[in-house]
Amino acid sequence: MTIYLDHAATTPLRPEALEAMLPLLTEDFGNPSSPHAYGRRARMALDEAHEVVAACLSAQPREIVFTSGGTEASNLAIKGAAWAGRAEGHRIVTSAVEHDATLHAVGHLAKFGFEVVELPVDRYGRVDPDELAAAIDERTILVSIQMANNEVGTVQPLAELIAGVRRVAGRRVLFHVDAVQAAPYLAIDTQALDADLISLGAHKFEGPKGSGVLWIRHGTALMAQTHGGGQERYRRAGTENVAGAVGLATALRLTCEERADTVKRLRRLRDRLRDAVSAVPGVEPTGHPRQRLPGHLSVIVRDADGPGIVVALDLEGIAASAGAACTTGSPEASHVLAAMGYPDEEARGALRFSLGRTTTEDEITRAVEVIPPILARLRVGSVALAADPLGQEVGV
Ligand SMILES: Cc1ncc(COP(=O)(O)O)c(C=O)c1O
Known part of the structure; x- marks a missing residue:
């Protein structure tokens, strides 16, 4: 099973959210604007979703x-x-x-x-x-x-x-x-x-x-x-995505209730991963060392190619990202790293591991074994290739 360390891109749908959504996709399929019983049930679910989200944000x-x-x-x-x-x-x-x-x-x-x-x-x-x-x-x-x-x-x-x-x-x-x-x-x-x-x-x-x-x-x-x-x-015309709103509200409510525990656990797991990954020569964490999201680890691997590393990690059962998921595949370097002062050739080696609530201790134990040798190998490989582009006497 691939270890999923890309929660900044997206997360799995939690079972409680799916369970709350299912009736609204099946028997309670009504349009919340309809006055009959079907519509009223959908309206009630939508109104409740507004209330739940508002409560999580201390809003109305x-x-x-x-x-x-x-x-x-x-x-x-x-x-x-x-x-x-x-x-x-x-x-x-x-x-x-x-x-x-x-x-x-x-x-x-x-x-x-x-x-x-x-x-x-x-x-x-x-x-x-x-x-x-x-x-x-x-x-x-x-x-x-x-x-x-x-x-x-x-x-x-x-x-x-x-x-x-x-x-x-x-x-x-x-x-x-x-x-x-x-x-x-x-x-x-x-x-x-x-x-x-x-x-x-x-x-x-x-x-x-x-x-x-x-x-x-x-x-x-x-x-x-x-x-x-x-x-x-x-403020937003169009028949409402009632199931989507209810799924969001359920997930947000649970997120708020569990947040303190999740944050504590993820910070500890992320720090384990950070220590292992940043011990590889040429790997340098990016972003703020303390004012940062608890499950988020971003690094630059010098003399290496981020998208290439992501492929190599995937082959070894680790799902990570070379940067923002929605800009992956774009030939341009990250506008974020550029604004932070990283030149293109350094930004090329950007890599992101993002843990989530469902990340386990065992997964991080495996990740700290698997990831550092891959980074070290790819880095040395690319340095040698750059020094000897014809591939002669690479010796690594
Ligand atoms: C900071 C930030 N803003 C906005 C978005 C866009 O959100 P969505 O994917 O829900 O459209 C993302 C998604 O990655 C994001 O990370």
């Missing part, structure tokens, strides 16, 4: 909008806030290490006259609160910064970032947080965090793919991006 049920995933949630947040705020300004501030769901959404808005500022990050991938505050001017209507990075696991100093914006802005500049990677591991308390919009994606916390949430602080002006029926309080 009406502040929850179900979407088709993290990407749609961030697109709705960013485009919806930008167009709703257009009369007040046109400047949007984000960072160079955001997920493409954010960067491509703001890139799209730039074609319509919005001014987009991409803030740089430090060597660990963190945005400086003073730099963010300095980027806010009277035309700024929106800031979008992630809670944690998918490629290098770095957690942003969000409370300071938001406080800085609130201090310098003369009016409320909307603050969107992409919490897609963070949600399985970091508490998200909308009372404590002075944000306006938060994106989540169910498949990162053992919910179903194709299901996400945008939390919208009550009173926030947002322009809908899909038009049709009045679903989700006119």
